[in-house]
Amino acid sequence: MKFWRKPLDLDKITVPHGEVHIFKDRCKGCAFCVEYCPKDVLDMSEEFNIKGYHPPYVKNPDDCLECHLCEMLCPEFAIFVTLKEEEKSAKVPINKGEK
Amino acid sequence: MKADPKGVLTGSHNLSGNQACAEGALAAGCRFLGLYPIMPALEVSERFLERAPRVGATFIQMEDEISALAAVLGASWTGKRSMTVTSGPGLSLMMEHLGLGVMLETPCVIIDIQSVGPGLGLPTRAAQGDIMQSRWGSHGDYEIVVFAPSSPQEMFDYVIKAFNLSERYRIPVAVMSDAYLARLQENVVIPPAEEIDIEPRRYFKGETDKYLPFKRDKDFVPPMVKIGDGYRFHVTGLTHDDRGYPIMNEECQEYNVHPLVKKIRDYTDEIIEVQETGIDDAEVVIISYGTTARAALKAMEQARSAGIKVGSLKLATVWPFPEKRIFELAKKVKAFIVPEMNFGQLVFEVERCSIGKANVLFISHGEKGVENIDDILSAIRQTQQMNEVKKCIIELKKGV
Amino acid sequence: MEEPTKAIKEIHPDPSATSGVHPMENLLRMERMPHIWCPTCGIGLAVTAFTAALTKANIDTNKMSIVSGIGCTGRVAGYVKLDSFHTTHGRPIAFGTGIRVANPGIKVVVFSGDGDLIAIGGNHFIHAARRNIDMLVICVNNFIYAMTGGQVAPTTPLAAYATTSPYGCVEPPFNIPYIADSAGAVYVARWTTLHVRRLTNSITEALQKTGFSVVEVISPCGMYYSRINRLGDGLDMMRFYHDNVEIRNGEDTKNLDIGFQTKIICGKFVDRERPSYMERYNQWLSEVKGARGEG
Numbered sequence: 174m175k176f177w178r179k180p181l182d183l184d185k186i187t188v189p190h191g192e193v194h195i196f197k198d199r200c201k202g203c204a205f206c207v208e209y210c211p212k213d214v215l216d217m218s219e220e221f222n223i224k225g226y227h228p229p230y231v232k233n234p235d236d237c238l239e240c241h242l243c244e245m246l247c248p249e250f251a252i253f254v255t256l257k258e259e260e261k262s263a264k265v266p267i268n269k270g271e272k
Numbered sequence: 273m274k275a276d277p278k279g280v281l282t283g284s285h286n287l288s289g290n291q292a293c294a295e296g297a298l299a300a301g302c303r304f305l306g307l308y309p310i311m312p313a314l315e316v317s318e319r320f321l322e323r324a325p326r327v328g329a330t331f332i333q334m335e336d337e338i339s340a341l342a343a344v345l346g347a348s349w350t351g352k353r354s355m356t357v358t359s360g361p362g363l364s365l366m367m368e369h370l371g372l373g374v375m376l377e378t379p380c381v382i383i384d385i386q387s388v389g390p391g392l393g394l395p396t397r398a399a400q401g402d403i404m405q406s407r408w409g410s411h412g413d414y415e416i417v418v419f420a421p422s423s424p425q426e427m428f429d430y431v432i433k434a435f436n437l438s439e440r441y442r443i444p445v446a447v448m449s450d451a452y453l454a455r456l457q458e459n460v461v462i463p464p465a466e467e468i469d470i471e472p473r474r475y476f477k478g479e480t481d482k483y484l485p486f487k488r489d490k491d492f493v494p495p496m497v498k499i500g501d502g503y504r505f506h507v508t509g510l511t512h513d514d515r516g517y518p519i520m521n522e523e524c525q526e527y528n529v530h531p532l533v534k535k536i537r538d539y540t541d542e543i544i545e546v547q548e549t550g551i552d553d554a555e556v557v558i559i560s561y562g563t564t565a566r567a568a569l570k571a572m573e574q575a576r577s578a579g580i581k582v583g584s585l586k587l588a589t590v591w592p593f594p595e596k597r598i599f600e601l602a603k604k605v606k607a608f609i610v611p612e613m614n615f616g617q618l619v620f621e622v623e624r625c626s627i628g629k630a631n632v633l634f635i636s637h638g639e640k641g642v643e644n645i646d647d648i649l650s651a652i653r654q655t656q657q658m659n660e661v662k663k664c665i666i667e668l669k670k671g672v
Numbered sequence: 673m674e675e676p677t678k679a680i681k682e683i684h685p686d687p688s689a690t691s692g693v694h695p696m697e698n699l700l701r702m703e704r705m706p707h708i709w710c711p712t713c714g715i716g717l718a719v720t721a722f723t724a725a726l727t728k729a730n731i732d733t734n735k736m737s738i739v740s741g742i743g744c745t746g747r748v749a750g751y752v753k754l755d756s757f758h759t760t761h762g763r764p765i766a767f768g769t770g771i772r773v774a775n776p777g778i779k780v781v782v783f784s785g786d787g788d789l790i791a792i793g794g795n796h797f798i799h800a801a802r803r804n805i806d807m808l809v810i811c812v813n814n815f816i817y818a819m820t821g822g823q824v825a826p827t828t829p830l831a832a833y834a835t836t837s838p839y840g841c842v843e844p845p846f847n848i849p850y851i852a853d854s855a856g857a858v859y860v861a862r863w864t865t866l867h868v869r870r871l872t873n874s875i876t877e878a879l880q881k882t883g884f885s886v887v888e889v890i891s892p893c894g895m896y897y898s899r900i901n902r903l904g905d906g907l908d909m910m911r912f913y914h915d916n917v918e919i920r921n922g923e924d925t926k927n928l929d930i931g932f933q934t935k936i937i938c939g940k941f942v943d944r945e946r947p948s949y950m951e952r953y954n955q956w957l958s959e960v961k962g963a964r965g966e967g
């Protein structure tokens with residue numbers, strides 16, 4: 174992660190990691206999620222879904238910060254994010270990317 | 273179910289047609305009025321509003337008749353019996369939501385106090401010019417029930433019936449009175465609450481996720497639920513399936529609209545109400561509805577005392593039209609006389625149902641209004657000279 | 673008669689390509705997905721924000737009703753799993769007024785388009801604001817009549833093309849927050865579909881207000897508005913919002929006009945208290961009952 178000013182407590186902060194779930198067949202290929210993902214996790218795939226659109230795929234799974242922006246920006250309810258399984262049990266503070 | 277005593281003003285009262293209308297509505301359990309002011313219908317609302325706080329009814333004056341009926345439909349889905357009151361120009365604006373009410377199968381009552389049209393017409397003069405509009409005014413196919421009272425007592429009784437039928441069949445029902453009956457004061461006997469029968473709304477009782485808003489019972493009428501009961505239902509004015517979801521194909525159009533018509537047409541025998549006097553030996557039958565029935569009955573009496581065999585068929589429900597009865601009579605009688613306060617509307621229905629078997633004479637009960645018995649009498653005399661069946665006679669008098 | 677739903681079969685693509693359940697599914701009628709909106713249409717985003725707000729606002733969704741009119745946006749009611757009504761063109765506010773007055777326990781949300789609410793339904797809009805009917809109005813403004821194929825709307829910016837303005841729109845558009853504000857709304861905000869988080873926050877706030885609240889959502893119509901005006905698709909519109917939206921909370925609503933491809937001012941503009949219709953009604957009722965000596 175890049176910071177313009179290194180936080181003093183950087184070593185104490187745990188960055189949450191998310192897992193992106195895509196319902197490929199609901200997608201209409203608008204690319205909103207790809208365009209606005211702050212970490213470039215997603216990219217449009219070459220494959221076609223059942224409706225003939227190109228759905229996104231998870232290009233950089235480890236970079237997802239669980240900010241849920243793709244979930245909010247998908248007009249088709251086709252994509253959502255959960256906290257990675259191992260982190261859920263570790264009870265890290267969840268940064269929803271808000272406020 | 274019996275009436276809620278809070279709304280029933282039991283006793284004998286001297287009431288105008290409009291006052292009786294408001295009392296009928298309150299007795300029938302109407303607890304929401306959406307209105308937009310118009311003469312000569314205003315007195316209904318005023319009486320309702322005056323009594324509303326005590327009875328526990330709510331009301332709102334909307335910005336036009338379009339929204340008044342829209343609000344009534346919304347209110348009806350909260351489980352309240354709802355109605356609106358208007359006159360001709362307002363009824364024209366209500367046609368949009370009359371159609372929506374039919375499509376959403378929403379019970380409600382529309383009171384139309386008719387005055388003279390077209391356009392702005394003469395707002396204080398009585399007429400029966402909205403009869404056809406009430407039946408055909410909204411686009412598409414539908415059936416409607418319309419009552420036409422001829423006295424304040426009938427107004428009271430019919431409004432209760434209108435509410436009951438609207439709940440029974442999940443339809444908008446209209447009660448059509450006129451500017452004359454609006455002000456006519458007569459004695460009205462309001463029975464005790466326990467003598468007034470109220471048709472309760474049929475509610476769905478199953479689990480919340482099992483409800484289909486348009487899944488019909490055997491009689492084509494689907495049970496309802498209330499907003500806020502957790503059913504999370506959807507209804508649309510578009511052609512829809514049982515779930516209330518829009519389906520845009522012909523098959524569904526048929527599936528959706530056919531029962532809307534059928535649920536009335538198959539039950540016309542239950543719905544239609546006519547009052548017959550002196551029909552058995554009659555050669556001539558006067559077919560009338562609303563205030564014109566008052567003159568018709570008097571004319572009948574006078575003709576009878578002059579030795580002419582005249583009967584009267586008074587339509588309590590104008591729609592659905594009593595086709596079968598009129599067809600039967602057409603085979604027996606010489607002529608029908610149809611007085612109306614318009615230039616010919618329901619007379620065409622009479623003609624249609626008599627299919628050339630009886631003469632049909634129309635009397636435009638125009639400028640002299642409801643007291644005009646002479647015209648009916650002269651029409652009766654005219655029928656005495658008729659030997660063969662002629663065409664339907666729609667002659668407007670000179671000078672009209 | 674035939675079996676009901678058998679005759680009317682719809683195609684539902686099997687959404688089993690991923691595991692898990694979308695968090696909004698409990699508030700949506702998933703059996704109706706995919707919805708009718710075009711690729712890159714913004715209406716779905718307004719719905720996303722609304723459903724997210726419903727979860728955040730923590731209100732009893734069983735006691736809510738959503739009413740829509742006609743238009744692309746008018747279809748929203750059919751996708752949200754509340755007691756929902758798809759009514760006539762322009763009348764959802766009137767219909768919702770009836771619900772609210774007849775049962776003040778129900779929170780009414782009207783979700784419809786700009787043409788529906790501001791053109792044919794403009795009169796109901798201002799009167800509901802004046803009465804301060806307790807209702808949240810979410811108005812999706814795509815600058816055009818989309819459902820009917822791209823005609824001039826009361827919000828089409830001057831000079832913009834539409835099928836009924838082939839030489840450029842000559843009518844000045846309405847500024848929706850300004851109408852809402854001057855007619856008496858207690859909460860007025862405007863966001864674009866790009867600002868989903870702020871939009872969600874505004875809807876959450878507005879859901880908790882008592883009175884007439886209006887949230888305008890500027891939304892791309894890739895199919896008509898931006899295609900007819902050669903502005904690309906919805907994604908290009910989103911990029912345009914990104915570069916041209918200025919957030920000015922508390923801005924005087926007078927200054928919120930939108931021109932053709934000009935800067936769009938977004939923010940929360942009005943948040944005030946005024947007695948709502950039902951508050952006044954109930955006060956009046958208790959006075960009348962008091963004067964008559966009734967409980």
Ligand SMILES: Cc1ncc(C[n+]2csc(CCOP(=O)(O)OP(=O)(O)O)c2C)c(N)n1
Nearest residue numbers: 743744745761785786787788816817818819
């Ligand atoms: C009474 C009536 N007039 C006209 C129409 C046709 N019509 C359907 S949708 C629409 C425009 C809707 O525009 P808007 O509210 O902006 O919604 P959008 O489709 O842009 O989301 C019109 C004029 C109608 N359905 N009913």
Ligand code: SF4
Nearest residue numbers: 200201203204206247
């Ligand atoms: S935002 Fe949704 S519809 Fe658009 S590309 Fe991404 S997954 Fe597909």
Ligand code: SF4
Nearest residue numbers: 709710713744818893
């Ligand atoms: S026509 Fe426009 S507003 Fe309608 S669904 Fe398509 S993109 Fe959306």
